[in-house]
Amino acid sequence: MPAPPHLDARLLRAFLAVAEELHFTRAAARLYVAQQALSxxxxxxxxxxxxxxxxxxTRQVTLTSxxxxxxxxxxxxxxxxxxxxxxxGQARPLLVDLNSPGLGTGRRxxxxxRELAPDTELMARYESGLTGAAAEVLAGRLDASFGRYAGLAPALRKGLDHQLVRLERMAVVLPEDHRLAALAEVPLAELAGEEVYAGAGNPRTPEWTDxxxxxxxxxxxxVAPPAPLAIGREEFQRVMSxxxxxxxxxxxxxxxxxxxxRPLVDPVPLSPVSLVWRKGLAHPGIDALRRAAAELAAAEGWLQRPVEGWIPAIDMEGENVHK
Known part of the structure; x- marks a missing residue:
């Protein structure tokens, strides 16, 4: 049968949601529609x-040829x-992953x-980890995220664009009775012999573990061995305690x-944070995010690299970083 001359794009969005989720209930929740309407x-x-x-x-949904x-x-x-x-000027909402509600760079x-583009809807999501979010960006379930771009697998980077936003100083969270807790800053050499948790085993954050x-x-x-995967701040605190x-x-x-x-020093390790989005995506929200990131970086020196700062060489290839 020949295709109809006019095809409602809503039907294609419904189809893609089910094709990507392979589950009608999850696809309906993603599109904010009733499952019956989606079907x-x-x-x-x-x-x-x-x-x-x-x-x-009754047990599964699969695509036909x-x-x-x-x-x-x-x-x-x-x-x-x-x-x-x-x-x-009639863009759909842009879905922006901030990784975690407590992290400041993406939120700012x-x-x-939102101030630069008040007529554009920018919706926050919290996927926790750039690797996990990048897969969602490539699949069209998210539009943008923040994190360490150089730590992504090449297959993911191939479909993404990025803009370096900030070099964040790294720190260590210690139990209040830890031997180093009384220090105002922790030299890296003082952590020798310790096992430090850095998300090992979490499939959404291998870029951080690397x-x-x-x-x-x-x-x-x-690097501390994998702990039970904790979802949510309360569970993370419980596992870490x-x-x-x-x-x-x-x-x-x-x-x-x-x-x-406690901030880490000697040297001062820096975590490169990039804005990451799907290659070829045209949306006024992406333009606003890129302008906002550049504006904040310039105003607050987010891309200033201290003389004693440490960054992996792989992260700085082709980046515009100021010493």
Whole structure:
């Protein structure tokens, strides 16, 4: 059956959501629609195209060969529509991952971007970890995120663009009765012999664990073995209080009960934070985020590198960093 001359883009969005989630309930929640309405849209698309797009059973949903064939075409159509609307000031909401509610850099950039583009809807999400968020960005479930771009796998970086936003000073979170807790700053050499938690085993944050390994190499500091994956601040605090490992963090990390946060020195390790978005994405919200990031970096010296600052060489290739 030939395709209809006019196809509602809403039907393609419904199809893509189900194709990516392979679950009607999750797809409906993602689109903020009732599951029955989503099912109706998918069935209507199947009727209009004259093909079956999904195999549905009580236990799983899978794409048919026609469904797999439709996925890249649907994405191109929707990307083109988004670009058209953006060009005429009618952009859809931009979904921006801030990793965690307690981290300040992404939140400040987002708030400033909202001031610069008050007519553009910028919606915050919290995916916790750039690797996890990057996969969502590439799949179209998120639009932008923040984190260490150089720590992403090459296959992820290939589909992404980025802009370095800040070199954040790193710190360590210590139990309040730890032997180093009385120090105002902790020299890295003082951590020799310690196991420091840096997200090992968390599939969403390998870029952070890699940064820790590069920092600890040759200094006698070990990356703590994987702990149970804790979702949410309360669970993270509970797990860390039980393991009592120091936690690698940044100076803006939110306080946890019965702990102290101490900046690291000798050298001063820096965590490169980039704004990361899907390559080719045209949206006024991305423009606003990039302007906001550049403005804040210039005003607050976010890209100033201290003489004693430490950054992996791989992170600085091609970056505009000032000493």
């Amino acid at each position: 109706r849209d998918v069935r209507r698309l199947e009727r209009e195209l004259g093909v079956e797009l999904f195999v549905r059973t 026609d469904g797999e064939r439709l996925v890249p075409h649907a994405r191109r159509v929707l990307d083109a529509q988004d670009a058209l609307f953006a060009a005429f 950039v987002l708030h400033r971007a 940064l820790a390994r590069r920092l600890f190499e040759g200094r006698g500091i070990a 039980r393991t009592r490992n120091p936690v690698l963090a940044v100076v803006g990390f939110p306080a946890m009960p019965h702990t102290v946060l």
